[in-house]
Amino acid sequence: MSPTWAIETENLIREYKPKRKRGDKEIPAFRALDGINLQVRTGELFGLLGPNGAGKTTAIKILTTLLLPSGGVARVDGVDVANDPQEVRRRINMVSGGDTCGYGLLTVEENLWMFTQFYGLDNTTARERIKKMLDVVGLQDKAKSKSTHLSTGQKQKMNFARGFLNDPKILFLDEPTLGLDVQTSRVLRQFVREWVRERPNRTLLLTTHYMAEADELCDRIAIINHGKILACDTPANLKKRLQSAAVFKLHTTPLEQIEHFSDLPGVTNFSEHRHNGRTELSFILSNENALISILSAIQQKGAHLISLEKREPSLEDVFVHLVGKSISEIEEQSVSAS
Amino acid sequence: MRHEFTVFWRTVLGRAYPRLIGIQREKSWMVFGVFLPLLGIAAYVFIYKALKSPPEFVGFVILGGAMTAYWLNVLWSMATQFYWEKETGNLQLYLIAPTSRMAILMGMALGGIVATTIRATAILLAGIFVFGVQYTVVSWWQLILVFFLTMVALYGLGMIFSSLFLLFGREAWHVSSLLQEPIYLLSGFYFPIKSLGYWVSIGASIVPITLGLDAMRQLLMPATQWGFLSVSVEIAILAALSLIFVFAAHRALLYMENLARREGRLTIRGQ
Secondary structure (H helix, E strand, O other), X not given: OOOOEEEEEEEEEEEEOOXXXXXXXXXXXXXXXXXXXXXXXXXXXXXXXXXXXXXXXXXXXXXXXXXXXXXXXXEEOOEEOOOOHHHHHOOEEEEEOOOOOOOOOOEHHHHHHHHHHOOOOOHHHHHHHHHHHHHHHOOXXXXXXXXXXXXXXXXXXXXXXXXXXXXXXXXXXXXOOOOOOHHHHHHHHHHHHHHXXXXXXXXXXXXXXXXXXXXXXXXXXXXXXXXXXXXXXXXXXXXXXXXXXXXXEEEEOOOOOOHHHHHOOOEEEEEEEEEOOXXXXXXXXXXXXXXXXXXXXXXXXXOOEEEEEEEOOOHHHHHHHHHOOOHHHHHHHHHHHO | OHHHHHHHXXXXXXXXXXXXXXXXXXXXXXXXXXXXXXXXHHHHHHHHHHOOOOOHHHHHHHHHHHHHHHHHHHHHHHHOHHHHHXXXXXXXXXXXXXXXXXXXXXXXXXXXXXXXXXXXHHHHHHHHHOOOOXXXXXXXXXXXXXXXXXXXXXXXXXXXXXXXXXXXXHHHHHHHHHHHHHHHHHOOOOXXXXXXXXXXXXXXXXXXXXXXXXXXXXXXXXXOOOOOOOHHHHHHHHHHHHHHHHHHHHHHHHHHHHHHHHHOOOOOOOO
């Protein structure tokens, strides 16, 4: 009997105990995953969306057998990752964006061939798949170049190609387009979509903090923050949650002390982002009339409105609605805190 | 089962490939790996010559120098290799593949043995042609068997050290550093092990190269009176060490990998 779910987690917990020197007070363990429940269907392109440090990579490490959970259960293709990791490894592969692979003195082709050998591929199949994947990532002309001579982006593309060589049943892509240029990212996204659609038994779990990427690619998305799943649904259904709300984006001249905007009547959530000497404010309003008090508050602070746009709710808005902050705000805060 | 066997051997060849290709593509290693070690060995040769030691001692040094290459290869090119693989991000890709960790290490060993054998051969040839050492092979099959068993036991021991790097980072580096110089003394690389006395020699025999080297010296210089144990006893002990170390390596790799998975130390932060 084939398992119902390609990926399934039940109350999955992962804690990290901080290093403690002798005599130091006991520091409580950091909980990276706090009881997550996920069910990914076979054939689905599933997204885990959240800021850096939300627990996405920890979840992928557990599912790819690199890490043991501290509690709960995780199954891949019906196989328990903790009890039978070798069986899980026969069905999976993983690509981490930003990572490279292999050895600088080998050519691109040789590096990829080496990895096919770890899956027992015969040479004919290996060479066919390498050729196909080099075409996909646009590295055909670099096949015979030593990988040490590749640019960072080209090395990432080589690593992306590696992830597909064993034709895994379940593929984990951890921020696959991180640091890649727009054109390459678009090509890779297109390939990922086709790869899943080609055969119905393939499943792909993607982690990203790019909203547009999750929106464009995923059949369903789980929004994760602080190790907890906050919502899980199709992108359309997630956005429907804000259907009754009005979403506005405003650009103003630099604006200080904006915390009290959240206290204004009718304001459900707001987020702010500063760039190029402007302040960008995104508001989710339960009542459009709240806009009048917002504009008057901006004027009172001596700032000027540059632009005002009413738009359809996006995944970003859903995230702000659920978490209270945008992904970029959370990441900026964590950078300044560290 | 047949598929697992195929994956195992393909992994060995796949991981040996970068090492084998490296021999061709980075020829600078010939200077650092062959010529420079010869100078260190030559120093011992001249000490023995100056002291007017029996001529077989020069033969001991040359053979010891050749075998040192394998010990250094085990320590620095296999035991510590998982540290570098973790740093570069390759280790996690090896570990998510449905292959044996021993196959990956065997691949490293195979590639390493080829390069090291070139170095060892160069040292032996220098001994014969530059220093006039004469070797007479008593029994080819015994010589080959001793060498083979020494390599199996030695690289098995290296795999046990490798398992430490699955869990630890640079901390495990010190283990390799700690083992390098004392083994020069305890294994009798540059002198016959018998001169350390019976019990010290027995203790030193835990390192496979000690008995391997002693047996090879007896098989290549039959006139020597410096043999520690008889060759057949040394072969039996080496066979036992091979089995023990390979089995222990298998268990150690499984245990340390599991422990590292539990503690989250198979990858470094940010990978």
